[in-house]
Amino acid sequence: MLALFYTQSQRLALERVTSPPEQAPPSLVWRMRLQLAWAQRQADPELALRLVDILGSEPLPAGISRRDAELATARSLLLKAEIRLLLGDADSARAGLLQARQQFAALEDAIGLADCHFLRFYIAADGGDGTEMWDSLTQALEAAKGDPERTTVFAATRARAAIFHEAMKLAATYDDELPQDISDLPAVESAAVADYLGMRAGMDGQYSQALSHLSLAHEHAIETGQQRRAITIATNLGHTYSRMGEFQTALEWLTRAIELSRRCAWPGLLSLCLAHLGEAQRRLGRHFAARATLSECLELCSRHPNGRTTALALEALGQTALDQGDAASAKDVFATLIDRSTQIRDAQDLLIQAHFGMARAMLAQSDHAGAYEHIRQGLELAQRARRPQDEVEALALLAEAARSERSHGSSRYTAADVVNLYMDALRQAERLPAGSPAPELFEASAQAIAECGGHERAYHLLERAVMELKRKQTSSNALARQALRLHHEIEQARSERAYLRTLAEAESIRSQNLASSLQVLHHLAGVGQAITHELDPHRIHDVLNFHCIELLGGPCSVLWMNEGGKGEKLTAVSANDVGIEAHGRGLELWRKCVQSGQSLFLDSSGQELEASEAQGLTFEVLSPLICAERTLGAIGFRCPGALPLDTQQLLIWRSLCGYTAVALDNALAQKRASLLQRELMTKERIQALSTLVASVAHELNTPIGNCRLVASTLQGRLSEVTSHLAQQSLKRADWVRYCQDLSQGLSLVERSMTRADSLIASFKQFALHTEQTAPQNFGLRTISDRVLQVMAGRLKEGGISWVNRIPQGLTLHGSPQALSQVLEILLDNAIKHAYPDSRTGLVVLSAERDQVSGCTRLHVTDSGQGIDSDAMHRIFEPFFSTKLGAGLNGLGLSVAYNLVQGLFGGQITVSSRPEHGCSFCIELPGRHTFQELAAQPSQEPSV
Structure with a gap:
């Protein structure tokens, strides 16, 4: 679910996720883009529109459901409608809002409908449609019941609007719906509630509280990207400082609001700022500048003639005309204001002032009947709205009209009647919570009494007028000093909060960097094990290349083996089509890198950099691979992006080079050990074969010896038989023994030969070459x-x-x-x-x-x-x-x-x-x- 607004840190976090998008899953990037677009709709409308255009043009990533896509489309329509409203195109805003409402209703998304009703409120407010305003806020609160943030913001907005509708009476009824303590509120809710509390305090004359609340509301509105609210609050701060007599600070706030409005290019809010600036200029006596400012304001408000901003500008312009003595112009302006104020539900205060202004203009033209009528209407409105201060003004103005008419020869009012009217106004003013009546009322009453001959009483009233004037001046000076002091305190508090926030953000960034570094170190430990586990240079390069892409975003360029010992003979083990070869320098820099044993840093054009100036400018680095003070080779890396390598990337690269050097050293050692092992195994096989031959020879020696023994024995027996035959002394028994010995001997020879044959067959079978291992x-x-x-x-x-x-x-x-x-x-x-x-x-x-x-x-x-x-x-x-x-x-x-x-x-x-x-x-x-x-x-x- 999307929040109503996002803090600056949240918006920055969303930007980090979406840029570059390759570092996050596509579905997550899609969702974060939608959130960022919604979060930036007031802080950066151009970015918000670009993001929703991207969402609408790209195919849906895996993991995004059809409902999610339809909700995103509805949210994009609502976002565009709000931006069109801020740009002053109310008709297009209404059309886009209608489409968004229809889609959210079809999807049964209550939060989306709540946001639609909230935008309806602003459209109605800009157009001066009071009925639509209240209906939209009521429906917004009903739809947002499950969202505490939206409920608080909508309730505070309704309470603020009630201040202008039925003044303090109705606004106070909404206090129970709002948090009593705003110190622990989130920034989004705090901005809305503090805005309401500041406006209510200002309308009640509690300027100190008003400044504190409005300053906090402005700060939180800026923090959460509520540019519309921030501009409105800045103008109200200027108006409050103006009422306290601190006009310089008032102009500063109004100028700040105008600059912010001009940056946003929002005509509606710019016109509001100009209306308040014109009023401040009028109070400072800069009447010509005020009329120019107010005329510009009315020109901007031409598309919303019934808005409250138009009414403010008309009221200030009419008062400026009266200050300049231009009763005719003032009368025309106030007539227009009266006509339009009747159509604006939250403009009761301005309608009352319009009737009073019209009465003063008519008195200046000696139109007493018309003046009486407007005074009567203004008094009735003040009584209905329960605005006692306006009632006092109406009574005083009535007395002034009666005195003016009497001075023109009318007999409708006697001198005593005029005095009674002034006394009614004085008595009503003394009952006000603010205290004593205005000095001007005392002075006018004294003049009326003096005209009746009550000079002593008139004298006492003049003394009270002087005293009240002094008190008022003292109070005004004190109020101005208080305003200035509050301004400095608020600015100091804001600076302290900004400083603490900066410290907190710096600490947070430091903690994130430490956590990121720790995570990188843990990951590098595993990478080091993976690299050093390999014992083949080609495999070492492949693993290093994989982790370079993973950690640095691109492949390592080339791996050179230093086979000459001093860099004269470099052999490329593996290479990619990136790196130093692209600069046409061949092996010159590689040899320099190997022979010097120092890393070489190159800029984007391939020019070599000094190590002291390489920070923030390095796009390519060539590093020697050194282990145990032996340079085994060199490796290079070129940054694949448009930005140079940062400090962390260079540290990662140095670590990867260290692991690679250790792995190459292990590979060379393994190669040497393998050669030695093969030599020893060859000797072992020769020794084993010798032992086997000796064993076979030993085994063959027994049957061969037996055969020789039998042969020699039979040879001797044959000689004896031959001798006996020659002497004709051979006996039958000798011949039988000879035959038996011959048979036994031959049998032994046969057994010995069979034994030898078996041994030779086994030896031949065992001695077959083991490489010929046909299964x-x-x-x-x-x-x-x-x-x-x-x-x-x-x-x-x-x-x-x-x-x-x-x-x-x-x-x-x-x-x-x-x-x-x-x-x-x-x-x-x-x-x-x-x-x-x-x-x-x-x-x-x-x-x-x-x-x-x-x-x-x-x-x-x-x-x-x-x-x-x-x-x-x-x-x-x-x-x-x-x-x-x-x-x-x-x-x-x-x-x-x-x-x-x-x-x-x-x-x-x-x-x-x-x-x-x-x-x-x-x-x-x-x-x-x-x-x-x-x-x-x-x-x-x-x-």
């Missing part, structure tokens, strides 16, 4: 048996026995060579670490398949000394070994980790307790696309 189905039991057969010799040497409990028929899909290498590493780890000091032990291989997930779990468990808890979380790290100084490089388990995770997409974990053995669990997922896993980069544990 295939294989039996887990078969692979594990082969590995145990190859490692059997080393296991026996270490005093380790083994049991293979992997069930037959358990198959996997993937690389059997890779899994063989993993098992070999785990068995080798058990041989080297599980059983120190020649302890004997047992290694058990087991496996099972999870029927739910389909994954296979392979366990390699030993009964050795276990793993220390401090080393448990590091055993899969590259180069970590508890025997690093004993010829071991700590890469075995890291290789196994990479093979399981990289090739199979599985996990390898370990559980152990000291002196209770160790168990490795290899969890392999169900059948998967092996090529995809093989193509993925290996994931190593963090160092």
